[in-house]
Amino acid sequence: ETGVTQTPRHLVMGMTNKKSLKCEQHLGHNAMYWYKQSAKKPLELMFVYNFKEQTENNSVPSRFSPECPNSSHLFLHLHTLQPEDSALYLCASSQDKGTGGGYEQYFGPGTRLTVT
Amino acid sequence: GEDVEQSLFLSVREGDSSVINCTYTDSSSTYLYWYKQEPGAGLQLLTYIFSNMDMKQDQRLTVLLNKKDKHLSLRIADTQTGDSAIYFCAERSGATNKLIFGTGTLLAVQP
Numbered sequence: 321e322t323g324v325t326q327t328p329r330h331l332v333m334g335m336t337n338k339k340s341l342k343c344e345q346h347l348g349h350n351a352m353y354w355y356k357q358s359a360k361k362p363l364e365l366m367f368v369y370n371f372k373e374q375t376e377n378n379s380v381p382s383r384f385s386p387e388c389p390n391s392s393h394l395f396l397h398l399h400t401l402q403p404e405d406s407a408l409y410l411c412a413s414s415q416d417k418g419t420g421g422g423y424e425q426y427f428g429p430g431t432r433l434t435v436t
Numbered sequence: 437g438e439d440v441e442q443s444l445f446l447s448v449r450e451g452d453s454s455v456i457n458c459t460y461t462d463s464s465s466t467y468l469y470w471y472k473q474e475p476g477a478g479l480q481l482l483t484y485i486f487s488n489m490d491m492k493q494d495q496r497l498t499v500l501l502n503k504k505d506k507h508l509s510l511r512i513a514d515t516q517t518g519d520s521a522i523y524f525c526a527e528r529s530g531a532t533n534k535l536i537f538g539t540g541t542l543l544a545v546q547p
Contacts, residue, residue: 429476
């Protein structure tokens with residue numbers, strides 16, 4: 321148990337559906353992240369939020385829409401996805417100390433998404 | 437650009453030592469990390485090392501860093517079947533502060 325929870329753990333959705341992934345961190349961190357993990361590819365950073373403000377969007381298609389209502393919760397809203405979007409979506413959090421120190425990222429268990 | 441590479445697979449016998457290697461290209465890396473991912477789970481932070489250190493030991497884990505060659509290794513002593521997992525190396529970019537991950541090394545421990 322890392323202190324980062326994700327729901328649902330598994331999701332199957334059609335290409336016309338709308339669904340949301342939820343992440344919650346209980347570590348008091350100030351930064352949260354969405355990553356995509358596909359088979360045989362490096363982990364891809366999708367979005368970063370620091371103090372609820374989005375600071376990074378790595379050219380992610382608009383069919384993925386993040387939302388960070390507070391520093392403990394992060395959502396990923398999904399709509400009109402493609403089969404190639406099937407992957408494990410991982411949420412992480414960290415305490416960003418600025419440039420002076422390291423900030424370890426703690427990951428949730430992930431949501432296994434299958435788009436049919 | 438920033439790149440992190442790892443071998444894809446390592447097989448060892450229970451009780452032996454495992455050494456997982458990683459190379460990276462970013463000379464401005466500040467921290468380097470090792471994560472473990474078990475089936476169906478997220479990434480678990482195992483250990484990390486600051487870029488001005490050569491070695492860090494934590495129980496059965498030893499991290500060695502050769503900054504000149506940009507080479508990082510993770511040694512697991514007395515490897516157990518519970519150590520079977522995918523191990524990811526990651527470097528924190530000094531320029532962007534982002535974590536750049538390798539593709540992971542699958543460690544298979546044979547009884």
